[in-house]
Amino acid sequence: MSDALTNINNAISAYKAAANSKSGDVEQKVSNAGDEFSSLVKDAIDEAIKIGNKGERATIAGIN
Numbered sequence: 001m002s003d004a005l006t007n008i009n010n011a012i013s014a015y016k017a018a019a020n021s022k023s024g025d026v027e028q029k030v031s032n033a034g035d036e037f038s039s040l041v042k043d044a045i046d047e048a049i050k051i052g053n054k055g056e057r058a059t060i061a062g063i064n
Helices: 002-020 023-063
Strands: none
Touching: 002 023
């Protein structure tokens, strides 16, 4: 989960930097922020899948 928090902080920093930069740099920084945001979403989905799998294993172990 700390990776997800790191990604959130990185995305926020990228958006702040894009907002404060000169217009020539904005497009590149926004693009990087988009990459970081998509990475954040992917990491959140991967973590949700892991949690779901753990829950399923715990349920199966409880039934048996």
